[in-house]
Amino acid sequence: VITAPDNRIIGEGWHRVYGGPHAEVNAIASVKAEDEHLLPLSTIYVSLEPCSHYGKTPPCSKLIIEKKIRRVVVGMGDPFKEVCGRGIKMLREAGIEVVENVLEKECLALNRRFVTAHTLRRPFIQLKWAQSADNFIGAFSPSGYPCPVSLSNPLSLVEMHRERSLADAILIGTDTVISDNPTLTTRLWPGNSPRPVLFASDRIPAHSAVMARNPIILDPSKSLEENLSDLYSIHKITSLMVEGGAKTLKAFINASLFDEIRVETAPIVISHGIPAPTIPTGLATLIKDREIRGNNIRCYKP
Known part of the structure; x- marks a missing residue:
């Protein structure tokens, strides 16, 4: 979920199918043209750490950096060995504020199969x-x-x-x-x-x-x-x-x-x-x- 500075939700997305765009990509793509200028002032909330590697899709952390999103709130870290903290590190090195482990227990339950x-x-x-x-x-x-x-x-x-x-x-x-x-x-x-x-x-x-x-x-x-x-x-x-x-x-x-x-x-x-x-x-x-x-x-x- 992406929220503007006035707490209005301007984007939402989820990982619809294996091999397809991840939740962050779909959320950013859902933002209307007239709201795109708000992205550098916005917060994106994710249930799982944004990926940092090229797999089936490009890294979501790279896209968040390119869109200059100000703040990322992460529910839980990604245990997958190709990510595992690298996504959060990449975001912070780009100057993006990252808040970790928000509703971590609920996110672990949501992602229990993946984890x-x-x-x-x-x-x-x-x-x-x-x-x-x-x-x-x-x-x-x-x-x-x-x-x-x-x-x-x-x-x-x-x-x-x-x-x-x-x-x-x-x-x-x-x-x-x-x-x-x-x-x-x-x-x-x-x-x-x-x-x-x-x-x-x-x-x-x-x-x-x-x-x-x-x-x-x-x-x-x-x-x-x-x-x-x-x-x-x-x-x-x-x-x-x-x-x-x-x-x-x-x-x-x-x-x-x-x-x-x-x-x-x-x-x-x-x-x-x-x-x-x-x-x-x-x-x-x-x-x-x-x-x-x-x-x-x-x-x-x-």
């Missing part, structure tokens, strides 16, 4: 499942095979698709592919569908819906940690939703490989089925607890 990926060199990991009131995530058919049960209600399902739209990729286990044949799209919410991620298995039918969506296949000879590192370094995945099934979710929980857990509990009793994962005492902290039309949504962090 996690660039500091831990693996995607931000959100584990997600829906369970019955008696702690089952699925049922068994009369013939004894696992079968899906609809546990989300229409509104909570829309919210879950919104969560999907925030992830670069979505991982499910082989049994879930076979029993549910999910599409893993964001058909109920605008935005990109996350790219499917699967464990290599000759049991996955070639006609499965996810096979038509160019899935990333994990290397069975590598550890879970190594595969996650590859998702980041090779496939440029910075956020991963892990949606099931029970074995896959338990593997991540047992390895303490998660940054967020979202559990939806429906007022439905299954009596006999596939047990939901459990979160060991002391492993995670409850951060949100709310209801969506009778379904309880709990979110945890490590």
Whole structure:
């Protein structure tokens, strides 16, 4: 956001798409011609330190200097190794006033996927499942095979698709592919569908819906940690939703490989089925607890 000396907002912008102009560029471009003369007297507020290097786009710090913007208020520093304080240093060396760490906690929460990926060199990991009131995530058919049960209600399902739209990729286990044949799209919410991620298995039918969506296949000879590192370094995945099934979710929980857990509990009793994962005492902290039309949504962090 860019404000003039009279505190009137004259520009706003955000990073709309990967590889496209950053927030600062879009904010400056949004300033009307009749207000451009105010830029040298203005303040620009950014949630993340302006970049200082040539990557997909030119450095934002250079543009701010060229426009002679008087003051920059930064929510948080950029942990990316190519920036990491260099943007702020560049601005100050050009004589621009910089105020750091304003609403830093809120900005860290806003940028948590980006921060996690660039500091831990693996995607931000959100584990997600829906369970019955008696702690089952699925049922068994009369013939004894696992079968899906609809546990989300229409509104909570829309919210879950919104969560999907925030992830670069979505991982499910082989049994879930076979029993549910999910599409893993964001058909109920605008935005990109996350790219499917699967464990290599000759049991996955070639006609499965996810096979038509160019899935990333994990290397069975590598550890879970190594595969996650590859998702980041090779496939440029910075956020991963892990949606099931029970074995896959338990593997991540047992390895303490998660940054967020979202559990939806429906007022439905299954009596006999596939047990939901459990979160060991002391492993995670409850951060949100709310209801969506009778379904309880709990979110945890490590």
